Amino acid sequence: MRKKQCVAMLLAGGQGSRLGILTKNVAKPAVPYGGKYRIIDFPLSNCTNSGIDVVGVLTQYRPLELNAYIGSGSPWDLDLANGGVFVLPPYQTGKTGEWYKGTANAIYQNIPFIAQWDPEYVLVLSGDHIYKMDYNAMLRSHIEKGADLTIAVREVPWEEAPRFGILNTDEDNKIIEFEEKPAHPKSNKASMGVYIFTWSKMRKYLEQDEANPNSENDFGKNIIPTMLAEGQNLYTYTFDGYWKDVGTIESLWEANMDLLTMPMPIDLYDKRWRIYARNPGMPPHYVAEGAKVVDSLITEGCEVKGVVKHSVLFAGVSVDTGAEITDAVIMPGAVIERGAVVRRAIVAENAHVCAGAVVGEETGKIAVVGPKAVVAAGDKVAAGVQVDADAQ
Amino acid sequence: MKDVMGLIYTGENDIHLGELTSQRAVAALPIAGRYRVIDFQLSSMVHTGIKNVGVITQKNYSSLMDHIGSGREWDLHGKQGLVMLPPFLTRENMGVYSGLLDALKSNTNFLRLSRQEYIVLTNSHTVYNIDFTDALRSHVESGADMTIVYSRAKKTFGTEYDNDTYLTVSDEGLVTGMEIGSAMPTRDCISLKIYICKRELLRQLVEQGAANGMHHFGRDIIQRNINNGSLTVHGYEYKGLACQIDSIQSYFNFNMSLLDSEVRRQLFPADRPVYTKVRDDLPARYIEDSQCTNSLVANGCVIEGTVINSVLFRGVKVAKGAVVKNSIIMQDAQIQEGAEIDHCILDKQSIIRRNGRLIAPAAYPIVIAKNVVI
Numbered sequence: 001m002r003k004k005q006c007v008a009m010l011l012a013g014g015q016g017s018r019l020g021i022l023t024k025n026v027a028k029p030a031v032p033y034g035g036k037y038r039i040i041d042f043p044l045s046n047c048t049n050s051g052i053d054v055v056g057v058l059t060q061y062r063p064l065e066l067n068a069y070i071g072s073g074s075p076w077d078l079d080l081a082n083g084g085v086f087v088l089p090p091y092q093t094g095k096t097g098e099w100y101k102g103t104a105n106a107i108y109q110n111i112p113f114i115a116q117w118d119p120e121y122v123l124v125l126s127g128d129h130i131y132k133m134d135y136n137a138m139l140r141s142h143i144e145k146g147a148d149l150t151i152a153v154r155e156v157p158w159e160e161a162p163r164f165g166i167l168n169t170d171e172d173n174k175i176i177e178f179e180e181k182p183a184h185p186k187s188n189k190a191s192m193g194v195y196i197f198t199w200s201k202m203r204k205y206l207e208q209d210e211a212n213p214n215s216e217n218d219f220g221k222n223i224i225p226t227m228l229a230e231g232q233n234l235y236t237y238t239f240d241g242y243w244k245d246v247g248t249i250e251s252l253w254e255a256n257m258d259l260l261t262m263p264m265p266i267d268l269y270d271k272r273w274r275i276y277a278r279n280p281g282m283p284p285h286y287v288a289e290g291a292k293v294v295d296s297l298i299t300e301g302c303e304v305k306g307v308v309k310h311s312v313l314f315a316g317v318s319v320d321t322g323a324e325i326t327d328a329v330i331m332p333g334a335v336i337e338r339g340a341v342v343r344r345a346i347v348a349e350n351a352h353v354c355a356g357a358v359v360g361e362e363t364g365k366i367a368v369v370g371p372k373a374v375v376a377a378g379d380k381v382a383a384g385v386q387v388d389a390d391a392q
Numbered sequence: 393m394k395d396v397m398g399l400i401y402t403g404e405n406d407i408h409l410g411e412l413t414s415q416r417a418v419a420a421l422p423i424a425g426r427y428r429v430i431d432f433q434l435s436s437m438v439h440t441g442i443k444n445v446g447v448i449t450q451k452n453y454s455s456l457m458d459h460i461g462s463g464r465e466w467d468l469h470g471k472q473g474l475v476m477l478p479p480f481l482t483r484e485n486m487g488v489y490s491g492l493l494d495a496l497k498s499n500t501n502f503l504r505l506s507r508q509e510y511i512v513l514t515n516s517h518t519v520y521n522i523d524f525t526d527a528l529r530s531h532v533e534s535g536a537d538m539t540i541v542y543s544r545a546k547k548t549f550g551t552e553y554d555n556d557t558y559l560t561v562s563d564e565g566l567v568t569g570m571e572i573g574s575a576m577p578t579r580d581c582i583s584l585k586i587y588i589c590k591r592e593l594l595r596q597l598v599e600q601g602a603a604n605g606m607h608h609f610g611r612d613i614i615q616r617n618i619n620n621g622s623l624t625v626h627g628y629e630y631k632g633l634a635c636q637i638d639s640i641q642s643y644f645n646f647n648m649s650l651l652d653s654e655v656r657r658q659l660f661p662a663d664r665p666v667y668t669k670v671r672d673d674l675p676a677r678y679i680e681d682s683q684c685t686n687s688l689v690a691n692g693c694v695i696e697g698t699v700i701n702s703v704l705f706r707g708v709k710v711a712k713g714a715v716v717k718n719s720i721i722m723q724d725a726q727i728q729e730g731a732e733i734d735h736c737i738l739d740k741q742s743i744i745r746r747n748g749r750l751i752a753p754a755a756y757p758i759v760i761a762k763n764v765v766i
Contacts, residue, residue, distance in 0.1 A: 035675035036691070074464060075670070259674075268674040276672050281665035283656060284425035284690040284704070285676065293684055299675040300426070300691050303653070313675070 002082050006121040006139055006196075007114055008052050009107055010043055013060030013100050016128070018248045021370035021386040022348055027059060029127030030066040031252065032331045032349065034259055034268070035299045035312050037277045038069060039246060042132070043125045044076045044085065045275045050135040052123060053083040056113055058106045060090060060099060075278045088113060102217035108206040114199065122202055124195040124219070130255050131192075131243040132266060132273050138237045139196055148201040148232040149224070151175065152194035154239050164190035165220050167236050175234040178224050189236055192243060195219065201232060242266035249386075253346055253366045256312045256329045259297055280315045280332070290321065306336070320355075328360070334369075337377075344383065345369065351389075357381070396528060397508040397591060398437040400430065401492050402516040403450030405555055408639035411759045412739065417449065418637060419516035420456040422722045422740065424650055424659070425703050426690045427668045428459050429637055432519045432659075434466045435666045437512065440524040444472040446502050448495045450488070453478055459669050466667045477502060492609040496594070497602040503595040511594055513587040519646065520634040521659050521666060524588070527628045531588045536626035538593070538614075540567055541586035543634050555638060557583040557610055561627035570615040581627065584634050587614075597623075633658040644737060644757045647703045647720045651686055671723075673706050682710075690723075697727070705740075714744075718754070722762075736760060 016028025023031060029040035040057075047055050055078060059066055066087075073085035088110050090099050100106035107114075107124065114122060121142065123135055133152070142150040153167055161182070168177040168187045179185070205223050209215050215222045228234055242265045246252040258265050268275055282301025287293055292307045301316035306323035314332040319325060322339040333350040336342060340353045345360035345367040353359055353369060354377040360367035365384030369375055373389040381387055402419035412421055419430035430447070437445055445468055449456055453476075463474030477499050479489050489495035496503070503511070510531075512524055522541075531539035542559050558579035560569035571579055587594075597613050606612035617623035633655060635646045649655045660666060673692025678684065683698040692707035697714035705723040710716055714727040717734040721727070725738040728746045735752035739762040744750060748766055752758040760766065 262679070274672045275674075279670040279672075281667050283650075283660045283666070284688040286651070286653070286656070286688050287684045287686070289686045291685065293678045294682060295680050296678050297675040298678065298689070 001116050004054050004083065004117040004119050006052055006123055006135075007054040007056065007117050007119045008043075008047050008123040008125055008135070009056045009058060009110065009114070010040070010125045010127055011103055011106060012040065012057050012066060012127040013106060014126075014128075015061045016247060019252065020249060021368055021373075021388050022249070022252070022346070023062075024388070024390075025062055025371065026065045027061050027063060027127075028247070029057075030069055031246070032314055033130060033246060033252070034256060035297045035314050036279075037275060039130065040066070040069070040127045041076075041275055041277045042130055043127060044070075044073075044078065045273075046131075046133050046135060047123075047125075048076045048078060048276065049273050050133075050139075052135060053078065053080055054117055054119075055085045056088045056110060057085060057127075058088050058100065058110065060106075063087070063089060069278055071278070076276045086113065102222075103219045104206060104209055104215075104223050105217035107202075108210050108217070111203060111206065115203075119199050122197045122199050124193075124197065126193045128247050129192070129243060129245055130266065131239075132241060132270070132275070133194070133239055133243075134273075135194075135196075138194070138239075141237045142196045142198075142235070145173075145235045146233060147196075147235040148198050149227055149234045150196045150237050151224070151234065152192040152239050153189040153236045154192060154243055155188050156190045158185065158188050161185035161188045161190065166190060169236050173236045173238070175228065175236060178220075178228060180220060189238070191220070192239060194239075196237075201227070249346065249366050249368060253329055253344075257310070257327065259312065260295055260310055282315050285313075288321075291319075306338075314349075323353075331371075340375075345381070348373070351375075351387075354379070395508050396440065396442050396510045396512060396524075397506050398433075398442045398445040399448065399503075399511055399513045400433050400437075400445065400516050401448045401495060401513070402430065402453070402456065403448060403489050403492070403495060404515050404517055406517070406638070409637070409643065410640055411761050412640060412643060412737070415762065416452050416455045417516070419447075419449075420452075420459055421637065421643070422705055423519065423637065423643070424647065424666075425688045425705050427666060428456075429519060430456065430460070430516050431666050431668045432521060433514050433516060434460075434468070435664070436520060436522045436524065438466045438468065438667070439521075439664045440512070440528075442512065442524075443468070443470060444475075444506055444508060446475045446477050446499065446506075448489070448492075448499065449476060449478045450495070461669065465669055475502060491607055493598065493601055493607060493613065496598040496609070500595055500598060503591055503598075506591060508591060511587075511589060511591040513589075513594065515585045517637045518584055518586075518634055519637060519659070520584070520630070520632065521661065521664055522586075522630060522632065522634075523664065524586075527586070527588060527630070530628050531626060534565060534626040536566070536624040538587060538589040538623060539626040539628050540614075541584045541588070541628045541630050542581040543584055543630050544581055545634070556636075557585065559583050559627055561629075565627055567618060567625040567627045570610070570618055572610050572615060581629070584630060585610075586630075588628075640737070640757065640759060644720065644735075648701070648718070650688055650703065651701065671706050676704075679712075681712075692723075697729075719757075739764070742766075 012029040016023040072079040078085040244255040285302035288305040305321045306319040320338040337355040343360040348371040351369040357375040359381040361383040368386040373387040406413040462469040468474040558571040558577040559581040676693040679696040682695045690706040696712045697710040707724040711729040713730040715732040730747040731744040743765040
């Protein structure tokens with residue numbers, strides 16, 4: 001394997017339990033978003049567009065669908081002779097083996113993977129966010145500053161700062177203090193969970209951290225504070241583009257709705273920074289006579305005979321005559337039958353809303369019909385309720 | 393189906409497609425909102441399990457090469473995969489194929505070096521989604537030397553052209569006669585020009601034909617050998633949908649026929665998707681007061697105006713107040729504010745400027761060439 005300047009490690013092992021029924025059987029990065037994407041398309045496409053062509057994807061929770069989705073990596077041009085995307089589940093060594101105990105431990109267990117590429121730098125990513133970011137610009141900043149660790153931050157509204165990991169810096173963006181969810185923040189620079197480490201330093205601190213039995217093996221809780229305490233050079237890199245955490249039902253729904261405002265807050269038309277996705281190979285969508293589609297995103301393979309307003313329809317969704325969909329996210333293969341009403345809701349993959357059923361309400365929390373779940377004819381799903389196929 | 397290879401000939405006569413094929417082979421003609429014609433033959437072969445496909449190219453094959461690339465989208469990028477066979481210049485040949493027979497003659501090496509026992513040979517202007525497995529089984533069971541796939545359906549679209557071949561098929565399924573390029577065909581089985589036979593047989597027929605100074609594959613090889621009884625040819629009736637794209641009218645009518653859900657169901661069954669080059673566009677975007685009815689719309693479109701009975705390819709923009717009726721709009725074309733078109737075929741990247749009007753009669757759709765701004 002030839003040497004690489006920078007390799008990326010994508011932490012995709014978390015359950016994402018706040019997404020409820022949507023991540024009961026799939027890992028969070030495999031959750032559909034934006035009509036044709038999955039969350040992981042964003043970090044993977046960012047890597048490709050940034051010229052980073054070794055990506056290790058660390059999986060642990062329900063990896064089947066994610067593995068199948070990543071496949072050989074060809075949709076992201078990551079099926080390479082020297083490089084590419086590698087799915088890295090925890091594995092046994094000798095007689096022992098263990099799960100990834102924390103974010104830092106997950107990388108620690110994959111030190112041999114990283115070492116194969118003999119990199120100068122390691123980029124650490126998570127599979128939880130929708131954003132377009134040039135990691136190469138961040139890497140340039142890391143190199144220019146002579147940093148040991150660069151943490152990507154964005155400036156959040158001050159009132160929201162107490163919800164984040166906040167970094168206090170000097171005028172040169174050098175980090176002087178890290179505070180996890182401070183009640184009285186001194187800065188509004190929130191960590192995005194995107195790190196660039198100088199590999200030699202990273203390796204040293206991962207090994208040191210692993211040897212400490214009291215550590216939780218977490219970047220935010222252990223590695224960053226230790227490096228700071230030991231006087232390493234830590235810098236922030238400010239990212240000011242669209243960035244959306246899609247870790248909850250409400251935020252996933254909101255992030256989809258964001259695509260319906262004009263101009264789009266995240267420009268997905270940008271040909272220089274395409275977001276790539278695996279394509280299901282369906283014909284163009286069909287809008288029938290008598291149908292009405294306004295203010296919406298409709299993907300190939302859909303058949304629309306009813307009314308769709310301010311909604312996002314994924315590939316292969318069918319909306320029958322008289323059905324009415326408003327402010328909703330309808331994931332691949334879902335069927336909305338005749339006369340059904342869906343409002344402020346997420347209908348997951350291959351779910352079925354039968355004739356005359358009502359999902360969601362005009363106000364209140366988002367209703368969710370889980371993957372493959374069926375809402376029987378005439379049934380009502382109230383705001384905030386999640387319908388689970390396994391409970392049926 | 394490890395033992396079958398495919399060969400697609402893309403050099404057919406396309407004179408009646410006019411402007412649409414002046415800069416590209418019919419195989420590379422955009423169709424059905426996001427495909428090229430060859431996607432249908434390639435996908436059919438792939439779904440049959442064929443792993444070794446040759447594509448004989450002729451004129452203007454750069455757009456075809458660009459489209460097919462390494463064959464990855466069809467899973468044909470393997471060890472055998474896809475082989476492009478453009479014309480080449482040697483002492484024996486002229487550098488341009490003078491027809492299917494000549495093209496096959498120039499590529500006998502490809503036939504010789506392939507390992508499969510059987511071959512499926514097709515043209516590139518017939519749109520269908522066929523699993524050839526059954527035709528192959530029927531061919532082997534018949535014990536015939538060759539099988540020709542035909543359809544009894546009336547030529548659905550357009551007019552009769554000198555390209556068409558009709559067959560006489562006996563009750564036992566034997567092809568007993570052939571009529572090529574007749575102005576008034578007396579037979580009712582139209583050949584889909586899908587030939588199935590042993591690879592070695594095809595090679596021998598081609599080499600013999602060439603050695604005897606023959607030119608026309610259908611007339612000099614198949615028809616002559618049927619007539620003199622030296623070749624037993626089995627007819628396999630295909631009862632599904634197959635449309636020949638051989639004129640502007642047939643191109644227009646075929647695309648419009650896709651607005652019928654039954655046609656879409658036959659051409660795009662869920663278990664046999666039609667593969668094509670992926671563009672990574674985002675889903676189509678409809679704006680607040682857009683209106684769309686009875687239309688097919690691909691990803692990447694932005695619809696602010698009105699779209700009626702039309703097929704929109706990827707990345708088409710219909711601006712506010714624009715009206716698109718009964719039209720086929722290829723990728724990245726734009727219909728600007730207040731413009732109105734009816735019965736038009738807009739080729740790629742063409743633009744109808746603000747308040748422009750182009751209304752054609754139903755019987756004679758207007759073609760706007762690629763990159764033209766009106």
